[in-house]
Amino acid sequence: MARSSTLSSPTVVALFAAALLFLLHPLNAELTADFYAKTCPDVSSIVQTVIHEALQYDPRITASLLRLHFHDCFVQGCDGSVLLDNSPTIKSEKDAAPNFNSARGFGVVDKIKAAIESTCPETVSCADILALAANASVYLSGGPYWTVLLGRRDSLTANQGLANTSIPSPFESYANLTSKFYVLGLDITDLVTLSGAHTFGRAHCKSFTPRLYNFTKNGGPDPTLSPWYLTALQKLCPPNFNPKVITDLDPTTPNLFDNHYYSNLQKNDGLFETDQELYSTAGAATVPIVNSFSADQSAFFKSFTRSIVNMGNISPLTGSNGEIRCNCRKVNKS
Numbered sequence: 001m002a003r004s005s006t007l008s009s010p011t012v013v014a015l016f017a018a019a020l021l022f023l024l025h026p027l028n029a030e031l032t033a034d035f036y037a038k039t040c041p042d043v044s045s046i047v048q049t050v051i052h053e054a055l056q057y058d059p060r061i062t063a064s065l066l067r068l069h070f071h072d073c074f075v076q077g078c079d080g081s082v083l084l085d086n087s088p089t090i091k092s093e094k095d096a097a098p099n100f101n102s103a104r105g106f107g108v109v110d111k112i113k114a115a116i117e118s119t120c121p122e123t124v125s126c127a128d129i130l131a132l133a134a135n136a137s138v139y140l141s142g143g144p145y146w147t148v149l150l151g152r153r154d155s156l157t158a159n160q161g162l163a164n165t166s167i168p169s170p171f172e173s174y175a176n177l178t179s180k181f182y183v184l185g186l187d188i189t190d191l192v193t194l195s196g197a198h199t200f201g202r203a204h205c206k207s208f209t210p211r212l213y214n215f216t217k218n219g220g221p222d223p224t225l226s227p228w229y230l231t232a233l234q235k236l237c238p239p240n241f242n243p244k245v246i247t248d249l250d251p252t253t254p255n256l257f258d259n260h261y262y263s264n265l266q267k268n269d270g271l272f273e274t275d276q277e278l279y280s281t282a283g284a285a286t287v288p289i290v291n292s293f294s295a296d297q298s299a300f301f302k303s304f305t306r307s308i309v310n311m312g313n314i315s316p317l318t319g320s321n322g323e324i325r326c327n328c329r330k331v332n333k334s
């Protein structure tokens with residue numbers, strides 16, 4: 001018997017249901033490089049122009065913006081949640097321990113958003129702005145340029161509790177540090193590579209002072225801190241330090257994105273415990289990676305372009321999930 005060319009009614013119903021489901025919940029689209037090619041073709045250069053202007057009065061802004069992308073992606077994925085202010089429905093991640101009095105650059109993100117909205121309204125997400133700002137920031141500081149994958153949408157929620165637990169503290173053990181990256185799909189190479197972001201920017205005394213005093217059981221400092229660096233940091237941050245004092249993460253080239261972070265670690269000049277652990281943990285798989293990046297800046301840059309894309313792929317909202325915020329500080333219906 002010849003097969004009928006018409007579909008049976010149960011099949012039609014099933015196909016219709018599948019089509020409806022797809023329309024209502026489009027499959028999570030992958031991020032793509034040309035997401036705004038038609039809708040906002042100049043988005044990258046707008047981002048770069050605003051950051052370039054900000055750099056004229058704030059040499060630290062590029063470091064601060066790169067860090068915002070990291071703090072965004074590590075908390076419920078790269079969804080702009082770090083940018084939301086407190087409101088009756090939002091408990092801001094800005095008040096979580098890793099961000100409070102520390103995360104910065106929000107005003108420049110506002111400026112980027114305003115410039116984009118005036119050219120391509122209601123089109124570019126705040127999460128994508130952070131990804132583009134990370135790229136422009138690294139590039140403007142002497143580092144590599146990469147193809148940024150785009151198409152993220154913005155969250156309707158923030159998660160302050162998760163910000164407190166997911167973002168690693170500078171006092172994390174090597175085991176905890178690696179596992180906090182691992183659960184987000186980032187391996188040891190990503191950890192060592194992305195930590196290289198500590199080649200620029202600043203830190204407060206509270207982030208490293210426990211290393212300087214009474215660190216060991218017999219009252220001594222962290223033995224994996226070089227003598228000159230220990231003395232310099234103790235001078236800057238006495239036990240009763242001023243909470244506003246900051247210091248360079250990379251004492252050699254503080255505003256440049258280069259591979260000195262790794263040569264610093266080889267000299268026991270890493271600022272945070274978590275930095276120095278990557279080199280000073282006996283037998284750790286991270287040690288040869290530190291050595292290779294210290295010897296070869298282009299290997300570091302190449303790896304950075306891979307790892308930052310990996311980080312930017314953490315659980316994005318796509319399709320019809322989330323929204324495109326008009327103002328990065330609040331959800332649209334608030």
Ligand code: HEM
Pocket residue numbers: 060062063064065066067070101102103104168169170171172177194195197198200201202203204205206207249272274
């Ligand atoms: C590996 C685990 C990490 C830990 C424990 C850590 C911890 C920290 C801490 C404690 C500060 C200084 C905060 C302060 O004292 O105010 C800091 C600054 C910074 N971090 Fe990290 N971080 C890590 C990974 C990363 C990653 C993956 C990136 C980016 C890809 C990044 C980029 C930065 C930058 C650029 C700064 C300087 C920011 C500025 O000057 O405003 N960090 N980090």
